[in-house]
Amino acid sequence: MKHLISIRDMTKKEILNFLNAAEKIEKSEMRPKFPDSIMSILFFEPSTRTRFSFETAMKKLSGKTITMSGSAGTSMEKGESFADTIKTISRYSNIMVIRSAIEGSVRYAAEIAGIPVINAGDGANQHPSQALLDLYSIKKTQAGIENKTIAIVGDLKYGRAVHSLVDAMSHFAPEFYFISPRHLRLPKKFRDELDRKKIKYNECAEIEEVIPALDIMYVTRIQRERFVDIEEYEKVKNSYVLKPEMLKNVKNNFKILHPLPRVNEIDCGVDVTPYAYYFDQAENGVYIRQAIISILLEGAQ
């Protein structure tokens, strides 16, 4: 692979290749180093956490980073085109990470950059390094990734992380439980795709009844701005909060994931249970990004 743009582009083999490399890097069985490489980080839309994760990954690989966050004070603000910005910055660096609100912009950048490009989020479309770190977290905690029972809770309509996770997991014969308020259901286009791929899924409105069946619960935030009717938001927001007392009859291998940041959808009391895995998941993001950078830089040499 030359670039990391979308989970849709990836074969099962390519996904596993990233997961295996991340595992070797975490266990120090592999210590790739790129002291002569510079990573340019272009965040047209700010996200401190994702930016830090990429910067940390590159620094652990002994590489260097140059960062632009937001477009204030840049040549683009002076009227330079997106294409010219990409073509110029790509001459300063060996690998580029881009985040932008414009959907498809990172794929376009990859077509004109001439160096490996990583998509760190393009609007509502894709955020493939997030999906890979989610998969890595599942694989690591479940001793395998095939045939897992996974509940996804919260905003399934707009959640980009949810859509990428569903796409990525589809290679590994999962059974899904989709738990959301009615008008934040997984869109029909995604359900149709699951039907075509013959993947089992169930839709439900309650968290508690499904918990004992689960290997993984992936919780996402329900944002107030997604609701036209604020009363409706007030009604549903508390029915999708995970509390410690709900975790009585869980499987031993059960783990809770969350792409973070969390607001109130997981009660802080859950953090001290052995099922909370979201901060480990964030740490896994660094290993998977080290793996992504290494594989793409090696491929470009």
Add this chain to the structure above:
Amino acid sequence: MKQLKVDAIKDGTVIDHIPAGKAMKVLNILKLKDSDVVMVGVNLASRKFAKKDLIKIENRELSGDEVDRIALIAPDANISIIRNFEVVKKSEVNIPEKLSAIIVCQNHKCITNTEPVTTCFYVEARNPIMVRCHYCEKSFGADEIKIAGIPVLAVN
């Protein structure tokens, strides 16, 4: 061949088996000149469907670009080239797997609507049709597909 209710033409193109009611949509994507002579049949009896539309254009043969666009509106259309009242070539339209610069992405947040990027769509399903944008990856069904105008230079 059954006698058509629309007058025969000497030279030109007949587009047959257009879904009933879609003839105007097909006409819209053909870059017709003021001088072009066109006959349109709407809601004609058809053996293939209950009803169909039909278009005859005098002294004109269609470009590949135009045929690809027609295929999106009328996937079962036949196109006959007429020379001296004889059908010299008859072909069915075929939706190509990849459509470059033919569809306008309906996602206003898509890079193809904010930068001068040529659109590219992949046909993921044919019946009913579903296409997916190469850039923003959104998929669109038959009613959501917006066909781009034919660039003026491509028209003879």
